[in-house]
Amino acid sequence: MKINYVNDISVEDYNALRVAVGWAEVEKTQVKIGIDNSAFLIAAVSEGQTIGTARVISDGGYMALIVDIMVLPAFQGKGVGKELMGRCMDIRGNLTDGQSVFINLMAASGKEPFYAKFGFDTRPNENAGAGMTQYLCCCDGKVSKQAIRQEHDKD
Ligand SMILES: CC(C)(COP(=O)(O)OP(=O)(O)OC[C@H]1O[C@@H](n2cnc3c(N)ncnc32)[C@H](O)[C@@H]1OP(=O)(O)O)[C@@H](O)C(=O)NCCC(=O)NCCS
Numbered sequence: 001m002k003i004n005y006v007n008d009i010s011v012e013d014y015n016a017l018r019v020a021v022g023w024a025e026v027e028k029t030q031v032k033i034g035i036d037n038s039a040f041l042i043a044a045v046s047e048g049q050t051i052g053t054a055r056v057i058s059d060g061g062y063m064a065l066i067v068d069i070m071v072l073p074a075f076q077g078k079g080v081g082k083e084l085m086g087r088c089m090d091i092r093g094n095l096t097d098g099q100s101v102f103i104n105l106m107a108a109s110g111k112e113p114f115y116a117k118f119g120f121d122t123r124p125n126e127n128a129g130a131g132m133t134q135y136l137c138c139c140d141g142k143v144s145k146q147a148i149r150q151e152h153d154k155d
Helices: 011-020 028-037 080-092 112-116
Strands: 004-006 040-046 049-058 063-071 102-104 136-139 142-145
Touching: 004 080, 011 028, 011 049, 011 063, 028 049, 040 080, 049 080, 063 080, 080 102, 080 112
Parallel strands: 063 102
Antiparallel strands: 004 040, 040 049, 049 063, 136 142
């Protein structure tokens, strides 16, 4: 299987991947802004089809967040996710003495072992509390808190 890795993805392909892994689509304008403003974005392409993606949000200095790692179900278990993650991890750059980088991510339920392979620690642990998130949606002009949609949840 020949796979090319490119640094761009269309709004349509991004949302198609989300749907394929059981996540809700994101409003198109927000997707476009997110793609354009990612510090790093990688997409895996096989025979013209976008089969996976991942991206990094970063302040360019010390703080980074890896998000949206997705591989089409038919292509999972073939090392594509590992390649995408490995390329995202390059965001750490060449640290020199006295420098540090704090790489964050929110693992979907059950995906912790995948990320542990890259050195990530599950929280909470003896040194750190649980990560916390808040998911807000606007519906009928009203912004309200929603439950986080887990993998394969349906709208
Ligand atoms: C999580 C995901 C990106 C992994 O991608 P993938 O291409 O299937 O993973 P790979 O084939 O590259 O696997 C890399 C390694 O992680 C392991 N691995 C993958 N998924 C795993 C899981 N859920 N639990 C434990 N180990 C896992 C593989 O066995 C492999 O191990 P190895 O290097 O020792 O052989 C993919 O399953 C996916 O897109 N899932 C749906 C979307 C999702 O939940 N994304 C994560 C959001 S936080």
